[in-house]
Amino acid sequence: MFISRFLFETYVCKPCASWFELDDCKNRAPSNVILEKVYMDFTKNPTNKHLMSLTRQLQWSKRRIDEWFALRRQQDKPSTAKKFSESMWKFVFHVYLAFLGTCVIIRNPWVFDTRQYWENWPFQNLLPDIRYHMVVELSFYLCLVFMQFFDTKRKDFLVMFVHHLISISVFVYCYITNMTRIASICVYLHDIADVFLEAAKMANYCKQQRLCNALFGVFAVVFMATRLGFLPLVFGRSIYYESWEVIGPFPSWYFINTIVILLLILHIYWSCLIIAMMIKAWHKGKVSKDDRSDVESSEGETEQVKQSH
Template sequence: MLQTLYDYFWWERLWLPVNLTWADLEDRDGRVYAKASDLYITLPLALLFLIIRYFFELYVATPLAALLNVKEKTRLRAPLNPTLEHFYLTSGKQPKQAEVELLSRQSGLSGRQVERWFRRRRNQDRPSLLKKFREASWRFTFYLIAFIAGMAVIVDVSGDYWEVGVDSLARWDEATEFGSLLLQPLTISLQKPWFYDMRKVWEGYPIQSMIPSQYWYYMIELSFYWSLLFSIASDVKRKDFKEQIIHHVATIILISFSWFASYVRAGTLIMALHDSSDYLLESAKMFNYAGWKNTCNNIFIVFAIVFIITRLVILPFWILHCTLVYPLELYPAFFGYYFFNFMMGVLQLLHIFWAYLILRMAHKFITGKLVEDERSDREETESSEGEEAAAGGGAKSRPLANGHPILNNNHRKND
């Protein structure tokens, strides 16, 4: 039965256009093609990412937080009360009025004291400012490096000579022999034209050779998203927690499938496009947690512009058009074609959802309406009873409540 399922799963008609088989993608004549077995390395690499992240947050992000004066607000702890603790853990964190009255009788406390206890207990479970800063620092560092690496992979000309044809190879040999490596026609022929000509993405598909830089770019990106999925339960949670899980799963499926089906060129463009705005968001969060209001605002404006351009303009009107229209000019639609574009549609819907939050925040920001983060789980205060003052919480110790969705949030995606 397992063998039958295996055979059905790897049936060529699911993954490849008609009249093509896996045998056509076997390495030969110095050409290397993407293989499903390559992705096994991503799981141990994901675990390695988690280890690297632990030491990064401990020895890099924490000192950086101290340097930027990221301070914690001292929180009053809820006094030990077995009755209220049992209800908190088993029935809910926000009891209704009738439940407050019942708990008041059971615990011997007044209704006001019960409500105060639950406020303090909820605040205890909320992530600390330092934890948020550490996570944002880690994601900022990865996304920035990934974006630079993605650009390097796209414009890299090394190792690409075997894709340019016999005429170009002859000119390569001639140029090498006479020491004229700067010949303009040769330089143009060695670049990746599919970066600016979307039809070139599918030229020769699926018989498209892979270079080492593409391999490592894919392995590292996929490993990172696996690590995000593994750590999502312990990371700071936001109100769009479910959307984040959908995003991570859809991203992992898309990256994996694009590798299986040799959609490597399209996948490289999509990953680089996503990384182009993610590091801006994470840097804005870092400055937000540090209380650098003007810096945070300026970076967020740049992020919003880049996000809208890349996710709502370039992605649907260039990349999605490229994956939906151009392949049909070369081969009939097959299951992989429909599946890939369906998952791209899921990602695009998530982008629209997040763009809505960003634009709504931007409108309030421009009109001067300062609001709390729309995705964050806001910390509750008890200033009316003087408790916050007793806790020693100052204004400088808090992140800015400047209305940035996703900035004060309980967050990589992501992208």
């Protein structure tokens, strides 16, 4: 998975980012050994005392030094090309997972009959295609967990990290206990919404605002329908009630229900962020910066960088 991502981002995502002219290499601070040493070794946000000392040392104006630090902080932020590459990789893989899940799951007779998830459990036959689907999903989430420390830092880093750990725990637990039917359905519903989210991010990075608005609207509807509708009301009910009715009480019943409740809490948290973004978009006429996206510079610093250019 790591090798596939590296090759895809190198030979597909980066050329696409260059074609859309998303390279941010122009916003670089002028080379200065003294300021660079202060920035790397002492502070990235100099106080008035630091600025006065540097003014006397460099014979620069205070405003010029302040602009240099603003440019240097901008330079350290992830470029649009990097964020575009991350989203493009996730978009392509989520499309593949959604297509794979559709081909694997839809032809099984137990898809629409939730009681069959528990019939003859735990002695259900594990079909090779379901096993392949589970292994690919698990490897993808493991890759996300490790790469989260190297990708663009998001405001909900901790929440997303917990979500990935819970998802991996569910995969491993369901694989060991042979609850692969309901696990494959749940992860399939997760992949559908993420396709539109990553597509909306790519459109936003490419300055295609109308397309971004449309894709984000579809994502919001699909997210609410799958993660606040189908998952808790259909599959959560099946885990809570039907499993007890079909197979009776079993030791891990409390564990699996606790996991489902934790996932529901995280989905409610993200739903609140999505609703907040939809309200902002309604007033502004467009989808603004993602409330769970990387922390951007303040408006004042952004304006200061523009003026320095």
